[in-house]
Amino acid sequence: MPRIGLDIGSRNIKIALLDGGRITALKKEPSGFDPMERCRRLLAELPAGQITATGYGRHLAEKDFSCATVSEISAFARGARFFDPTVRTVIDVGGQDSKAIRVDGAGRVLLFEMNDKCAAGTGKFLEIMARALEMTMEEFGDPLHRNESRVRIGSLCTVFAESEVVSLIGRGADRRSIAYALHDMAAERASSLAGRIGVEPSVMLAGGCARNPLFAELLAKRLGTPLLIGETPEFTGAVGAALTE
Amino acid sequence: MSNYDQMWKELGLDLPSHEGLLNFLGEAYQGIYLTQKNRPKGMEYFDFVISEVHGLRIKEIVDARKAGKKGIGTFCVYVPEELVLAANGIYIGLCAGAEVGTPQAEQYLPRNTCALIKAFFGFKLANLCPYGEVTDLIVGETTCDGKKKAYEAFGEITGKMHIMDLPNTKSAEGRALWRAEVARLKEKLETVTGVKITAERLAEATKIVNDKRRALQRLAALRAADPTPISGLDALLINQVAFYDDPLRFTAMLNKLCDELDGRVKDKVGVAPMGAPRILVSGSPMAIPNWKLHHLLETSGAAVVGEESCVGARNYRALTPEKFDGIEDALTKIAERYLTIDCACFTPNDERLENIVKMRDELKADGIVHYALQFCTLYTSEGFKVAKELKEFPFLRVETDYSMEDAGQLKTRIEAFLEMVRNRKK
Numbered sequence: 320m321p322r323i324g325l326d327i328g329s330r331n332i333k334i335a336l337l338d339g340g341r342i343t344a345l346k347k348e349p350s351g352f353d354p355m356e357r358c359r360r361l362l363a364e365l366p367a368g369q370i371t372a373t374g375y376g377r378h379l380a381e382k383d384f385s386c387a388t389v390s391e392i393s394a395f396a397r398g399a400r401f402f403d404p405t406v407r408t409v410i411d412v413g414g415q416d417s418k419a420i421r422v423d424g425a426g427r428v429l430l431f432e433m434n435d436k437c438a439a440g441t442g443k444f445l446e447i448m449a450r451a452l453e454m455t456m457e458e459f460g461d462p463l464h465r466n467e468s469r470v471r472i473g474s475l476c477t478v479f480a481e482s483e484v485v486s487l488i489g490r491g492a493d494r495r496s497i498a499y500a501l502h503d504m505a506a507e508r509a510s511s512l513a514g515r516i517g518v519e520p521s522v523m524l525a526g527g528c529a530r531n532p533l534f535a536e537l538l539a540k541r542l543g544t545p546l547l548i549g550e551t552p553e554f555t556g557a558v559g560a561a562l563t564e
Numbered sequence: 565m566s567n568y569d570q571m572w573k574e575l576g577l578d579l580p581s582h583e584g585l586l587n588f589l590g591e592a593y594q595g596i597y598l599t600q601k602n603r604p605k606g607m608e609y610f611d612f613v614i615s616e617v618h619g620l621r622i623k624e625i626v627d628a629r630k631a632g633k634k635g636i637g638t639f640c641v642y643v644p645e646e647l648v649l650a651a652n653g654i655y656i657g658l659c660a661g662a663e664v665g666t667p668q669a670e671q672y673l674p675r676n677t678c679a680l681i682k683a684f685f686g687f688k689l690a691n692l693c694p695y696g697e698v699t700d701l702i703v704g705e706t707t708c709d710g711k712k713k714a715y716e717a718f719g720e721i722t723g724k725m726h727i728m729d730l731p732n733t734k735s736a737e738g739r740a741l742w743r744a745e746v747a748r749l750k751e752k753l754e755t756v757t758g759v760k761i762t763a764e765r766l767a768e769a770t771k772i773v774n775d776k777r778r779a780l781q782r783l784a785a786l787r788a789a790d791p792t793p794i795s796g797l798d799a800l801l802i803n804q805v806a807f808y809d810d811p812l813r814f815t816a817m818l819n820k821l822c823d824e825l826d827g828r829v830k831d832k833v834g835v836a837p838m839g840a841p842r843i844l845v846s847g848s849p850m851a852i853p854n855w856k857l858h859h860l861l862e863t864s865g866a867a868v869v870g871e872e873s874c875v876g877a878r879n880y881r882a883l884t885p886e887k888f889d890g891i892e893d894a895l896t897k898i899a900e901r902y903l904t905i906d907c908a909c910f911t912p913n914d915e916r917l918e919n920i921v922k923m924r925d926e927l928k929a930d931g932i933v934h935y936a937l938q939f940c941t942l943y944t945s946e947g948f949k950v951a952k953e954l955k956e957f958p959f960l961r962v963e964t965d966y967s968m969e970d971a972g973q974l975k976t977r978i979e980a981f982l983e984m985v986r987n988r989k990k
Contacts, residue, residue, distance in 0.1 A: 392977075
């Protein structure tokens with residue numbers, strides 16, 4: 320029977336279908352206000368399979384689909400190993416949370432850290448900042464901003480950082496250097512989280528923020544190590560859930 | 565409940581808000597405690613105590629005060645209970661475990677004060693704690709900066725604070741200071757109660773307090789069995805009730821419960837299935853009704869087997885010698901007993917690390933969750949030392965407060981931690 324991994328995140332639902340140890344389908348949609356309805360619709364488009372849910376909505380899915388659940392942390396560890404067996408450290412920066420996980424050769428979690436109440440420096444933070452700068456996510460995460468590092472952002476809090484951005488614009492700072500500063504701050508947050516578990520190579524960057532080239536570059540620089548980034552980093556949790564026994 | 569309205573009114577409580585608090589407590593207790601399966605029958609007494617937490621127990625204290633006894637409020641396990649009982653006082657741990665009166669508390673305290681300190685302030689300022697109102701003296705202690713400064717303001721509000729100067733180190737000078745502080749408390753208690761504290765009275769009181777500690781130690785040892793015969797939530801509740809129930813009755817009822825648990829251990833009857841991840845919780849105190857972490861852990865499939873905490877082992881680990889050679893000897897022995905407590909407010913505090921490892925081994929814990937109240941610098945700092953000491957042993961650091969806003973986040977971390985622990989057990 321095929322296996323289905325359902326990752327119900329704060330921002331997006333990601334679904335991975337695995338058959339015979341190979342990925343045969345990937346689906347992604349915004350979680351919206353009724354994530355279970357969306358899950359049902361997305362699942363209807365796939366062949367029947369054994370479902371395992373992860374992400375914030377996992378316990379909702381547990382009731383709705385009477386399926387097994389697994390925490391995001393174990394799911395990301397397994398998923399990362401599926402994409403690259405040499406992985407020993409996984410850094411996931413998702414919509415509202417970030418985690419750093421150390422894994423052994425078998426994909427088992429040895430140690431992990433996760434952000435607590437505050438979502439500063441995560442995907443949602445970057446999205447709000449891009450909007451404040453009136454940039455698309457592609458424009459915002461352009462690695463060429465690296466040549467424009469002239470300002471600093473001091474606020475970790477999303478609300479205050481947004482006002483800081485507005486006042487920087489008012490003072491005539493250019494958008495590219497503000498974008499750079501914001502990414503650097505997010506990278507600093509992620510690297511200090513990773514520092515608490517001790518970074519061991521190879522290091523994989525997973526989650527939606529791995530798609531942001533400027534963020535990935537600045538994080539790699541701060542960690543002093545290259546980062547493995549898969550073709551579908553936002554599906555790491557869904558694939559890991561599908562692989563859960 | 566309404567038969568207590570008159571009493572609560574006379575104590576100056578805000579009746580409508582107080583009713584709201586009791587309803588909230590009742591619902592929380594129903595949802596967290598009474599939904600647990602296969603509880604020991606002996607928990608009925610403690611359920612009853614909780615249902616009467618602001619009722620019958622307060623009435624007992626009110627009646628005892630009418631008969632001449634004095635109520636002595638405390639916030640900390642460093643305040644010698646032996647002295648309070650020897651002065652014919654009633655020892656009362658004050659309310660500090662719920663998010664109550666926070667806006668009022670923040671008129672005196674910075675926002676980044678720990679939830680426990682904000683709570684005792686909030687309970688008082690919102691007129692919701694009957695225990696504070698039935699005290700004749702409140703004994704504080706210089707355990708942390710937050711408490712020290714809070715007690716200054718609390719003293720102005722209540723007008724009945726006595727502060728014990730707890731040293732920062734266990735040096736000879738520190739011990740001498742503490743010995744003098746114990747003597748100073750003795751005099752203060754004698755003034756408030758009008759009772760002369762003698763070596764004989766102290767010996768009697770010590771026996772009562774030690775019996776309570778022995779019963780708590782017995783409960784702790786029973787939790788080493790697999791499956792554990794009692795939930796962590798129930799054991800935590802018993803440790804919380806230990807701070808305000810009548811000590812003789814408490815000890816008798818706890819020993820009765822332990823008799824029942826002896827049978828359960830023999831028959832291998834437990835609350836969590838055999839092989840459930842066994843978790844030792846270590847760190848900041850969990851004042852009643854702070855059941856948040858245990859609830860999250862146990863509804864995620866863990867069995868909490870111990871509390872390395874003031875509301876836990878720090879309260880009962882050491883007994884006081886029961887034979888005294890005169891009053892001076894008694895005070896010295898009592899002072900020394902309290903300095904064996906391994907609170908993070910001391911530097912260095914290496915004995916705490918040793919005690920954690922010892923508890924882990926004795927209770928056969930599979931993982932340790934380090935619990936620190938947010939803004940509790942002492943325990944958050946020691947969390948790093950504990951992690952280092954435990955090396956590769958499964959360890960999760962949790963920093964939180966009384967609100968439920970981070971419950972989802974915590975649940976994810978706890979579930980991941982338990983998955984990790986189960987993987988290692990395989």
